[in-house]
Amino acid sequence: MKKYILVIGAAALLALAGCGNSPDSQSDKKESHDEHADMNHSGSAEMPEGLEEAANPEFETGSKVTIKADHMKGMDGAEGMVTGAYDTTAYVVDYKPTDGGEEVKDHKWVIQEEIKDAGDEELKPGTEVTLEADHMKGMKDAKATIVSAEKTTVYTVDYQPTDGGDMVKNHKWVVESELESE
Template sequence: MDMESDSGGHMEHSADEMSSSGEVPEDLKEAENPTYAVGSQAIIEAEHMQGMDGAEATISGAFDTTVYTVSYTPTNGEELVENHKWVIHEELEEPGEAPLEPGDEAVMNASHMEGMEGATATIDSAEKTTVYMVDFVTTDTEEEVHNHKWVTESELTPIE
């Protein structure tokens, strides 16, 4: 559930809304040799939600896939979300071969945030990488977030 948007700051969501069941699409492949192994720790260098940047994360899943930034109008009537990070290829309905190209459209089967599932996404960018599901405690309110989807390898740094 990424709330980051190039068009205007951060959406306010609680840690409960940022946690997930940990379920992943059936066809998503676990990473064979991830930089950060499941159970290891890393520092998050991304602000998908307030209190995330600088948090110490425990890796709860590592998967090889294509990740997309997408723009879409939520199905719940909220305003256009631009450059949402991240939706993975396996969360798109019948996407065909990866990667999709910028400007392509696909229906999302992701429920990272309210109004996302069933919305038509326009692909803004695509990158083949390892994505991680992480557990962390927010740096501002100290709320626990479980199974946050998704953080890319480039958004994590080793703990020194």
């Protein structure tokens, strides 16, 4: 009789352990998804090789600014400070992440110095390239297509997201038209 109860108990435990719709497993899936949403968008203070500081930027390093860009949640309307200004060509790109994620459309911004073998000439829309930028997970070494190009000053900024998230440091990149003086 003890053996029979032991076998029934073991079978019940196995059945419960194999259940994939338990509240705990749903909670784990939600947390995993939320981790991506709350990704830290701070960047390294290290700049790409060959990038030159802007001679006459509209916003000097240390300037207080309001960000008028919606690259990510909590960015539009955020107050921040310019941490760097650089003259280059900024690109909007479509790319397929190397980690198998869905294709990213109209990513703003990747700069000339973050594109493998880009040289000095502005790349035309439709040009296929390999990204050296590492702003987002799966971006480095991703195949991309140039959507548009803009010869401009790009900025790195520190800002406090409007949604109360953690302070973002050295966010790469915003362009002059996406900043306002405070």
